[in-house]
Amino acid sequence: MEAGTKTADNKQIVLKSYIINGSSISETNMELKVGNRITLEAPKGSKGVLVKNLYLSCDPYMRGRMLDFHGSYIPPFTPGSATEGFGVSKVVDSDDPNFKKGEFVAGLTNWEEYTLILNTAQLRKIQQDDVIPLSYHVGLLGMPGFTAYAGFYEVCAPKKGEYVYVSAASGAVGQLVGQLAKLHGCYVVGSAGTSQKVELLKNKLGFDEAFNYKEESDLEAALARYFPQGIDIYFDNVGGPMLDAALGNMRVHGRVAICGMVSQNSRTDTQSFRNMFGLISKRITIKGFLQSDFLQLYPRFLEDVSGYYKQGKIVYIENMNEGLESGPAALVGLFSGKNVGKQVIHVASQ
Secondary structure (H helix, E strand, O other): OOOOOOEEEOOEEEEOOOOOOOOOOOHHHEEEEOOOEEEOOOOOOOOOEEEEEEEEEOOOHHHHOOOOOOOOOOOOOOOOOEOEEEEEEEEEEEOOOOOOOOOEEEEEEEOEOEEEEOOHHHOEEEOOOOOOOHHHHHOOOOHHHHHHHHHHHHHOOOOOOOEEEEOOOOOOOHHHHHHHHHHOOOEEEEEEOOHHHHHHHHHOOOOOEEEEHHHOOOHHHHHHHHOOOOEEEEEEOOOHHHHHHHHOOEEEEEEEEEOOOHHHOOOOOOOOOOOOOHHHHOOOEEEEOOHHHHHHHHHHHHHHHHHHHHOOOOOOOEEEEEOHHHHHHHHHHHHHOOOOOEEEEEOOOO
8 A cells, every 4th residue: 555545444334135026125134243344545556436425225135135036136135234325425535537526426326335336337426516415316316216217108198187196296206296296297106004104295295185095994995995097107116016006096098107116025925916908908008217327317307306306396204314324224224115205325424
């Protein structure tokens, strides 16, 4: 090491053990690792950037990376190594001419205080804005926001006046889907798991109606109550019985966008459906998607959604946890409905 080169402690959240298939995610699958030091420079010739992580995103897909399963669209985490996710970071040192010290970036980073990022092509520069908080670049203007935007406009192909249903509607994705649908001139109903979230959907996020699915003994009847005319678009974040109930209430040429199936995460048995036959008679389209399918739309998304936010046409709700060490509990909390809005970890100030 050259004389005068700075080092720093670099706390990490590492994967301690894979989730056993059929089990729920647990804080014990992760652990806080302290005592390792990092050199605060990007190695010459690496073409990488060293960043200080400021905000980290908790996202449901991360659970899949904690399974010893290699058949997905993204590889699993490595036990003993730092977990990875989307973050907002500040460049500390750079060997890439496209990034300069002091700039802010968003992209995949490790769950640690400092990260050397070698794949700089996946980073996006952030222009600081007095109106939009930096943390929104892992939520409203990050992967969840873009998932909502691409899923609603491209997969759902909405028309003005259509009837839209959103499950997990107060979450990172659902809250924006509902607001985009309202801006598009649709009638929107959302479901959530607490009365607090239901009130939020109706009073702050502007949904036409909302209900607590935990208070409904018959989900299909509940949806028939809120959609007597039927559902044109179902934006599905949960799968399972709710998907079956929605299929039983779809209108002719209805569209279902499969974004997530959080209800199925710990299931080992197969899910059966009663309402699949209606796909034929009603000519229903069901499509799963990844936001990465639509990355060519990202610049338009940033312009549109930033504009909506600055004009006060949409709001965004965050659930902020303080400190890297709060990460495991915050991630686990996603799967028990503890968070309200987008779950973010505040690691450090600038």
